[in-house]
Amino acid sequence: MTAGEICNREIIVIQRDESVLEAARLMRQYHVGSLIVIDRTGGCAKPVGIITDRDLVVEVLATGLDESVVTVGNIMAEELFTVKENIAIHDTVDFMRSKAVRRLPVVDATGELVGILTMNDLLEILSEEILDFARLIRRGQLKETRQRP
Template identity: 65%
Template sequence: MTIGEICNREVIVIQQDETILEAAKLMRQYHVGAIIVVDKPNGRRVPVGMVTDRDLVVEILATELDETVITVGDIMIPDIFTVKESTPTYEAIEFMRRKTVRRLPIVDEAGELVGIFTLDDALQLLSEEILDLAKLVRYEHKKEIRHRP
């Protein structure tokens, strides 16, 4: 299974020249902890950075900066890591671990943003897999009892 098959295709994006106040409003509206910053060359959404709720708290609120004049480009995490949608899921999760990132934008072959995969997504996926394995153990036990009373 590839990461493109399971990633969230509804990604909240913003451009660098928007204010961080607008970023915070989007995070609240869509209940997300991060927004992908994109450039739009030729109409394509190309990820160039990320802003997290933690960035807003640590960089802006804690330092009492004016959220109406600071732009997303001023505080975004530049040079974000991405993986192609054709990447096997296990490799994407391993990549997140190696790079110590909680959120991973997913791009197509041309580098356009197509989705996002998060630590929460990985935990949900893995817990479902473990649950399926636990069910297998239980079913095998019941099968054994039925066939060999």
């Protein structure tokens, strides 16, 4: 399984010159906790940053900045880590752990944004795998009970 196979392809994006107030509105409208900041060049959406609800609280609200004037580019995380869509999930998890990130934009071979993979997505997949293992154990126990009464 690859990052591209399980990532969320319905990505909410914003450009760096938009206000943080607009970012907050988008987060509320789409019920998301982060937005991918993009630059559009030649019709392609290239990820350049990420902004989270925590960024809005810590960088803007807690410091008393004017949310209608501060732009996304002013507070977005400058160091953006991405992962290619053909990378295996195991390698993706290792990468997230090594970089201490909970969200990764997923890009194609040209660097264009195709999705986002979050820790929640990975936990959902992992919980399904664990449930499958639990069912396997239970079936094995039932089989043994029938074969060796």
